[in-house]
Amino acid sequence: MRWDVVATAFPALLSAVPMTLQLAFIAVAAGFFLAVLLAVARLSGIRGLSGLAYAYVYVIRGTPLLLQIFFIYYGAGQFDAVRASPFWPILREAYWCALLALSLNTAAYGSEIIRGGLMSVPKGQIEAARAFGLSGMRLFRLIVFPQALRVMLPAYGNELILLLKATSLASTITIIDVTGMARTLASQTYAPVEVFVCAGVIYLALTTLSTLAVQSVEGRLRRRGGLALQG
Amino acid sequence: MTHPLPRPVDGAGAALPTIETRDLRKNFGAVEVLKSVSFRACEHQVVSIIGASGSGKSTFLRCLNFLEQPSGGEIRFKGESLHIDGAKGGARQRDIERLRRRTGMVFQQFNLWSHWTVLENVAKVPMHVHGVSKGLAEKRAIELLAKVGLAGKKDAYPSALSGGQQQRVAIARALAVDPELLLFDEPTSALDPELVGEVLTVIRSLAMEGRTMIVVTHEMGFAREVSDKVVFFHNGRIEEEGAPGEILKRPQSPRLGTFLSSTR
Numbered sequence: 072m073r074w075d076v077v078a079t080a081f082p083a084l085l086s087a088v089p090m091t092l093q094l095a096f097i098a099v100a101a102g103f104f105l106a107v108l109l110a111v112a113r114l115s116g117i118r119g120l121s122g123l124a125y126a127y128v129y130v131i132r133g134t135p136l137l138l139q140i141f142f143i144y145y146g147a148g149q150f151d152a153v154r155a156s157p158f159w160p161i162l163r164e165a166y167w168c169a170l171l172a173l174s175l176n177t178a179a180y181g182s183e184i185i186r187g188g189l190m191s192v193p194k195g196q197i198e199a200a201r202a203f204g205l206s207g208m209r210l211f212r213l214i215v216f217p218q219a220l221r222v223m224l225p226a227y228g229n230e231l232i233l234l235l236k237a238t239s240l241a242s243t244i245t246i247i248d249v250t251g252m253a254r255t256l257a258s259q260t261y262a263p264v265e266v267f268v269c270a271g272v273i274y275l276a277l278t279t280l281s282t283l284a285v286q287s288v289e290g291r292l293r294r295r296g297g298l299a300l301q302g
Numbered sequence: 303m304t305h306p307l308p309r310p311v312d313g314a315g316a317a318l319p320t321i322e323t324r325d326l327r328k329n330f331g332a333v334e335v336l337k338s339v340s341f342r343a344c345e346h347q348v349v350s351i352i353g354a355s356g357s358g359k360s361t362f363l364r365c366l367n368f369l370e371q372p373s374g375g376e377i378r379f380k381g382e383s384l385h386i387d388g389a390k391g392g393a394r395q396r397d398i399e400r401l402r403r404r405t406g407m408v409f410q411q412f413n414l415w416s417h418w419t420v421l422e423n424v425a426k427v428p429m430h431v432h433g434v435s436k437g438l439a440e441k442r443a444i445e446l447l448a449k450v451g452l453a454g455k456k457d458a459y460p461s462a463l464s465g466g467q468q469q470r471v472a473i474a475r476a477l478a479v480d481p482e483l484l485l486f487d488e489p490t491s492a493l494d495p496e497l498v499g500e501v502l503t504v505i506r507s508l509a510m511e512g513r514t515m516i517v518v519t520h521e522m523g524f525a526r527e528v529s530d531k532v533v534f535f536h537n538g539r540i541e542e543e544g545a546p547g548e549i550l551k552r553p554q555s556p557r558l559g560t561f562l563s564s565t566r
Contacts (some may be wrong), residue, residue, distance in 0.1 A: 193413075193416075195409060195411050195413035196413050196414075196415050196416065198369060198409075198413065199407070199409060199413035199414075199415070200415070201369065201402070202367055202369060202402060202405075202407040203402065203403075203406070203407070203427045203431060203475075203479060204399050204402040204403040204427070204431045205427070205430070205431060206395075206399060209430060213426065213430060214415055217417045218415075218416065218417050221417070
């Protein structure tokens with residue numbers, strides 16, 4: 072073990088942590104928003120809409136994330152329409168391509184988690200809300216969503232951790248995240264074991280912190296009246 | 303509203319009908335669950351609906367506030383007609399919601415909102431549906447919880463309460479909207495026998511206040527003692543109706559006779 076490499080690599084890797092966190096958290100947030108729309112579309116009962124949402128989830132879940140990243144980063148520029156569009160300045164940047172691919176990907180998985188959460192809300196409680204004149208967005212916001220949230224939180228926490236690790240694939244399209252930095256350092260120092268062990272330790276720390284954060288939110292929800300499961 | 307008001311029986315006095323149905327029908331696919339039900343509940347009246355399971359009594363109650371969409375017929379609420387067009391799937395949504403805002407409902411399975419405290423369960427509907435301020439809604443909620451004997455539980459969550467307590471909260475929730483009509487769908491059927499009494503006591507006190515109520519029930523003692531009118535459902539029709547003292551003692555139809563002897 073070359074400790075001198077560890078001593079220089081570790082701070083350099085830490086400097087790339089903000090990029091990894093940015094990719095993960097922005098993608099989870101944007102993906103969550105899209106996932107809610109997809110889940111609502113799936114459950115809408117409108118055949119065309121729910122079919123479209125299902126097709127999206129089917130394709131995204133059935134293909135590798137790396138392929139999706141390559142498709143957006145290398146593939147989009149092939150189309151004149153894309154190059155001519157106002158989105159080109161964004162799609163030209165590896166950072167935005169990575170973020171887009173990660174968001175679109177996590178949205179597909181997230182939508183299934185949210186769908187499960189929405190379906191777990193007891194029918195009787197929705198019916199009671201209707202009987203008292205609640206409907207539409209208000210019913211969703213006040214009754215359905217808060218209850219779905221606590222059912223889906225553990226699974227969504229898991230998705231956050233998977234995504235945190237999946238951000239490492241962004242390094243393949245020139246992003247200098249923790250993995251990207253590690254690859255650079257490994258080729259500079261010829262000490263891949265030291266560098267990648269350091270990177271692994273950093274990922275482990277990040278996922279541990281995320282797990283603890285999710286658990287603390289879960290704990291807070293549980294103190295607020297137990298989980299939504301009711302007899 | 304704590305002193306008993308005179309409670310008219312059908313046809314007596316000038317009591318206005320709170321809710322009426324004419325020729326109300328409901329099909330689930332090819333199955334006719336309700337076949338031309340004409341029914342009336344007047345102001346300050348307590349009407350009990352009895353009948354075997356599958357007789358259509360719960361479906362009928364749920365049609366009254368459109369939790370089930372009737373397939374045909376007419377519902378009049380406070381003189382306003384809600385026409386039902388089976389082809390278009392029930393009445394207009396706006397009319398349905400107006401009706402729902404003016405009624406309160408109590409369910410067999412309580413259906414309290416499990417992510418809210420007892421106080422929130424009672425106060426939130428007035429706040430979000432009726433535009434009552436939070437302070438006022440909570441003050442009123444605490445009064446109503448005291449009335450059902452649960453003021454001390456205001457910060458508890460439903461999962462921490464017994465069935466009887468949950469049902470009493472559900473009654474407070476229904477009262478919080480100051481309803482012109484209260485619907486009870488088998489309010490004691492899901493309760494352990496020792497908890498039935500506390501819930502019936504609360505419902506009885508509401509009857510004494512002169513609230514207009516329709517109660518689907520299996521509790522014959524309660525129906526006999528509290529109601530102004532008892533309606534017996536059989537096979538999706540009203541088979542017999544009248545004052546409890548008469549129809550429960552001297553049933554005209556043999557089916558009611560059989561039903562009463564089987565529930566004894």
